[in-house]
Amino acid sequence: MKKSKFYYATVAILIAGFAFISNRVQAGGEKFYSDLIRLDKVVTKINENYVEDVSSEELVDAAIGGIRSILDPHTAYFTPKDYEDLKVNTEGEFGGLGIQIGIRDQILTVVSPLAGTPAHRMGLQAGDKIIRIDTISTQGISIDDAVEKLRGKPGSPVKIQILREGMLEPMEFNIVREVIKIESVPYGAMINDSVGYIKITQFAKRTSEDLEARINELKKKDMKSLIIDLRVNPGGLLNQAISVSELFLDKNQMVVYTKGRVKSQNQEYHSRRNPIWTKKMVVLVNENSASASEIVAGAIQDWDRGIVLGETSFGKGSVQTILPLDGQQNTLKLTTAYYYTPAGRCINKPENAVRFKLKAAANDSTKKDTAFFYTKAGRKVLAGGGITPDVILPGRKYTRFSTELLRKTMFFNYVIKKRFEINKKTKITPDFVVTKDIVDDFKKFVYADTTFTKFKSASIIALDNFREIVKKERVERGDTLPGDKDKVEVEGATAALESVLRAETEKEFEKNMDYITYQLKAELLGAALGEDARTAFELKNDNQVIEANRYLADHKLFARAFKKAKDKG
Numbered sequence: 001m002k003k004s005k006f007y008y009a010t011v012a013i014l015i016a017g018f019a020f021i022s023n024r025v026q027a028g029g030e031k032f033y034s035d036l037i038r039l040d041k042v043v044t045k046i047n048e049n050y051v052e053d054v055s056s057e058e059l060v061d062a063a064i065g066g067i068r069s070i071l072d073p074h075t076a077y078f079t080p081k082d083y084e085d086l087k088v089n090t091e092g093e094f095g096g097l098g099i100q101i102g103i104r105d106q107i108l109t110v111v112s113p114l115a116g117t118p119a120h121r122m123g124l125q126a127g128d129k130i131i132r133i134d135t136i137s138t139q140g141i142s143i144d145d146a147v148e149k150l151r152g153k154p155g156s157p158v159k160i161q162i163l164r165e166g167m168l169e170p171m172e173f174n175i176v177r178e179v180i181k182i183e184s185v186p187y188g189a190m191i192n193d194s195v196g197y198i199k200i201t202q203f204a205k206r207t208s209e210d211l212e213a214r215i216n217e218l219k220k221k222d223m224k225s226l227i228i229d230l231r232v233n234p235g236g237l238l239n240q241a242i243s244v245s246e247l248f249l250d251k252n253q254m255v256v257y258t259k260g261r262v263k264s265q266n267q268e269y270h271s272r273r274n275p276i277w278t279k280k281m282v283v284l285v286n287e288n289s290a291s292a293s294e295i296v297a298g299a300i301q302d303w304d305r306g307i308v309l310g311e312t313s314f315g316k317g318s319v320q321t322i323l324p325l326d327g328q329q330n331t332l333k334l335t336t337a338y339y340y341t342p343a344g345r346c347i348n349k350p351e352n353a354v355r356f357k358l359k360a361a362a363n364d365s366t367k368k369d370t371a372f373f374y375t376k377a378g379r380k381v382l383a384g385g386g387i388t389p390d391v392i393l394p395g396r397k398y399t400r401f402s403t404e405l406l407r408k409t410m411f412f413n414y415v416i417k418k419r420f421e422i423n424k425k426t427k428i429t430p431d432f433v434v435t436k437d438i439v440d441d442f443k444k445f446v447y448a449d450t451t452f453t454k455f456k457s458a459s460i461i462a463l464d465n466f467r468e469i470v471k472k473e474r475v476e477r478g479d480t481l482p483g484d485k486d487k488v489e490v491e492g493a494t495a496a497l498e499s500v501l502r503a504e505t506e507k508e509f510e511k512n513m514d515y516i517t518y519q520l521k522a523e524l525l526g527a528a529l530g531e532d533a534r535t536a537f538e539l540k541n542d543n544q545v546i547e548a549n550r551y552l553a554d555h556k557l558f559a560r561a562f563k564k565a566k567d568k569g
Contacts, residue, residue: 043056043059043063064077072103072318073102073103073142074143075320075332075333075335076142076144076332076333077331077332077333078144078330078332079330080329080330082144083329083331095153095177095178095179095180096151096152097124097150097158097160098114098116098118098120098178098180099113099114099117099124100290101130101146101147102314104127104129106140108129108130108131108141108143110126110127110128110130110162111288111290111314114201114202114232116186117178118175118176118178122175122406122407123403123409124173125398126232126286126287127165127287128163128164129162130160130161131161131162131170132159133149133150133158133160134149134158136149151177153177154177154179155177155178156177157174157175157177158175158177159174159175160172160175164403166458167400167458168458168462169461171407184203184206184207184236185201185207185210186531186535187199187532187535188214188218189218189536190218190221191539191540191549192549194222194224195223195224196215196223196225196227197227197229197539197545198211198218198227198228199229199535200228200230200233201233202234203235203237203240203244203291203292203293204236204240207236207240207243207244208240208243211244211247212247215247216276225279225280225552226277226280226281227281227283227545227548228281228282228284229284230283230284230285230289230293230297231286231544232286232289233289234288235290236291237292238292238295241255241256241291241295241296242255242256242295244296245296246271246272248275248277248278248281248300248305249271249275249299249303249305250275250303251274251275252270252272253270253271253299253303254299255270255271255295255342256298256299256340256341257269257339257340257342258339258340259338259340260319260338262336265319265321265337280306280558281300281305281306281307282307282308282552283300283301283306283308283309284309285309285389286395286544287314289310289313289387290313290316291314294313294314294315294316294317294339294387295317295339295347297313297387298342299342301341301375301381302342302345302373302375302381303342307551307561307562308387308390309389309391309393309548309551310389310391310392310544311389311392311393311394312387312388312389312392315347315348315386316347316348317338317346317347317348317385318348319335319337320333320334320335321334321335341387343381344373345373345381345383346383346385347386347387348385349384349385350384371383377562390561390562391547391551393543393544393547395542395543396543398515399512399515400458401508401509401511401512402515404452405516406519408449410442410445410446411519414442415520415524415526416527417445418441419528423528428524428525428529430525430529430533430536430537432521432524434517434520434521434524439513439516439517460498463494467494470494522534522538525537
């Protein structure tokens, strides 16, 4: 069997990619090339002797896939067509769901849904495991392949199946793609006489300019302290993370640095201007804050410029470099470095990198899962990936029932149908009160929906599973005769239990009444008065914002947040 020209070309591409990397690897030498020759021999023997013809393209693609499987999920190989598709997806207009995704424990996972997008409206949450896209399993899928499948023509549907912690069964979402255009600084306002609040949803081309304009607007309103909200912010452009940090840091202070195996990847980024805000501030983060968000939060924390409050961030702190392999535009996107905060904390969490083997310096937080570092003022800050807040406070938690209401878009669908009718009876204003009549009408709407009537509590799902187990055991024992006494007793007992559990399920609506009333008002305000009115209402009921405001209002409490952390050392 002769080797085709394509075989030599594809092997050359693979070798070129290895050679590109090896030229920058100080250690390895002959061992690297002997291993490379071993790979070439394996491919050659398969090509010449395997019982069936296997195309060289399949062999090389499989080899590349195998290599990728031991690297981190952000590494990818692009053919010329793949690379062109990537540029269209990242530079052009496309339809999507509005989610940031990553690989956690080798499973495709939602990092965060973006506010105002189809995914956000349907209640997708950070940590949801995407196990199927349409009919295709996501097992072993790369992030780039997943993005390609999730994106599509605006108006086209996509079905995703997810696993959620605490749920016993997979959940299915049918989502219609939309053009995703997110304003990166969508909201800024005074939440009381002295405290300003600004939300940043992503780090895009104009984020720092828009943020600076918002800050200057609030300064004219006599703002004394500031809350910057980076929750549910998946990140974005590095240069914008630096530019945003510059608004708060002194000139020439380090914002972030990168470190990899290759010296050219070791770079420091410093503030190049004087700050425009030097007074008190709180930065909000949660498990959905990633990448550029973590760079900004880490810099502010390490330079003691403000308190970080909320939940530990996602921990996506890796740098990807596009490496051309040949003259045919075959390209490798390779993780080449990690991001580090000014104090030396690695932002990347170990679980976000399959191979976490950087040769760490003596004070490098990659050496162990957790370590302590010190800020400019000598405060102790926790490392180990992500940004751990100075004040840890969980955000709103959702029950399974409330999650199902969101997933089925019950609030959104109800408000779209009823808002004009409600507005005629009771004018919708910021002081509007959701009446019992509205709640009762919503309940009728929910239970008239054929998709929602299939809702099962976790206990009923567990009972269904138990029945299947009992049935399987009886078949294995050969107890299949009708009228069997034991069988009748088991069925009677499970039926009685199901009756009790269903009665409990019917109480779910009342048990979730506070949340239902809150969410109805939020949706009605958004539909009738716009997103700013909705956001203002949500902030008044946001426990993390309320706590941030408490720290900013109390000088002693604010000071203790720094002192307490320092005393732990």
